[in-house]
Amino acid sequence: MNNDTTFVLTDDENRQARATTEQLTQVEPRLVDAPDWLHACRGSSAELPSRLRRRLAEFRNDPGDHGSLLVRNLPVVVDRPTPADPGSVERDATTGAALIGMVSMQLGDLIAYRNEKSGALVQNVVPVPGQEAQQSNAGSTRLEMHIENAFHPHRPDYVGLLCVRSDHERVAGLQIACVRRAVDTLPGDVRTVLGEPRFVTDAPPSFGGGSAAAPRHAVLTGHPDDPDIRVDFHATHGCDVPAKDALEILRDALTAVTETLVLEPGDLALVDNRVALHGRTLFTPRYDGEDRWLYRTFVHLDHRRSRAFRSRDGHVLD
Ligand SMILES: O=C(O)CCC(=O)C(=O)O
Ligand SMILES: [Fe+2]
Structure with a gap:
């Protein structure tokens, strides 16, 4: 590799x-x-x-x-x-x-x-x-970490x-976080929840918006030790309490491995x-x-x- x-x-x-x-x-x-x-x-x-x-x-x-x-x-x-x-x-x-x-x-x-x-x-x-x-x-406040078109x-x-x-100030940072560097740090029960269809992702208004008709999906799929990831921390929600908690634990694990590129x-x-999310710092x-x-x-x-x-x-x- x-x-x-x-x-x-x-x-x-x-x-x-x-x-x-x-x-x-x-x-x-x-x-x-x-x-x-x-x-x-x-x-x-x-x-x-x-x-x-x-x-x-x-x-x-x-x-x-x-x-x-x-x-x-x-x-x-x-x-x-x-x-x-x-x-x-x-x-x-x-x-x-x-x-x-x-x-x-x-x-x-x-x-x-x-x-x-x-x-x-x-x-x-x-x-x-x-x-x-x-x-x-189009924004300039912090853009939350996401994969592109997680709803699609x-x-x-x-x-x-x-x-x-x-x-102008050379401060706008493209942020990237790869699940491959974070997955090992997730407890087994959290990985299990993230691997189940207990999440929905809202579509943006241009695609009809909302999560009412959105199908439930897993956040982690594929090999448990090297999964694909499907999450947008602005638009993805857990459907039950353990799912919501698991998303927060995942967010922390990804924050710990986030890299910022100006x-x-x-x-x-x-x-x-x-396998990787991206976002942007404020400018x-x-x-x-x-x-x-x-x-x-x-x-x-x-x-x-x-x-x-x-x-x-x-x-x-x-
Ligand atoms: O502005 C950036 O660096 C990233 C913006 C973004 O997430 C995108 O265009 O998909
Ligand atoms: Fe993006």
Whole structure:
């Protein structure tokens, strides 16, 4: 198992990736969600520096004890103010969109959800005026630890977060906590409860909201010593007292292994959404066009598996 959580491109690799990226940004119609552009992106992803491709193949095979990989020194160029409109997405084939697209495609296939950020494959994670306290990526108060789309039957296998711009004070921390480093510290009876369908996760309002119709699910599944995890500490609730208690014990165990990364432009965090949660520390936006800006992608490993949820065999899940 490779537990090295950081991969830094050398300057030569940065130049090589820049050349591939520049070519890809010129491919018509220069729109991320267009099938022709996505096809070109898949091809270009095979031309990323070979050392990076090897590391990504290892990460796909085994995400390590930290369940995440930070790729640094990617050649991101930004020539626009940070957007601040609600639900904003990146439709243009910018250098950043090309980079996160290519790296994501070395792991699997890009997906999005029709009810979230208008189904765009590359989404902006930016603070939005008036949404400071929201438990969404438009907020700037602390964002609780979660796996992505915990409520959904087809959750992404990976989440990619590429930093285009840091926050002014360089304090906004992406937080990551992997169940692989916490599971041993949980008492046996707590693990048993977490492995039973005694939890519900509310869907966000854009997906119909609430937990009334939400099916009960387990928080830990798979091998008891190396489980997958399905929890969002804002949206998941225990259905009985032992289940509620077990969630609190799990939260403490994950807090003890939480790592915080202040991303810099050109840093891409890849999180294995089956074993690791993510969240964000508080920061103060200024809404001056220079605020923190990440691009986000979702990736799944088996495109075919979700075919019934995708009309016209596209990338957007209904
Ligand atoms: O802002 C961050 O660092 C993470 C936000 C987040 O959880 C997301 O966009 O899925
Ligand atoms: Fe998230």
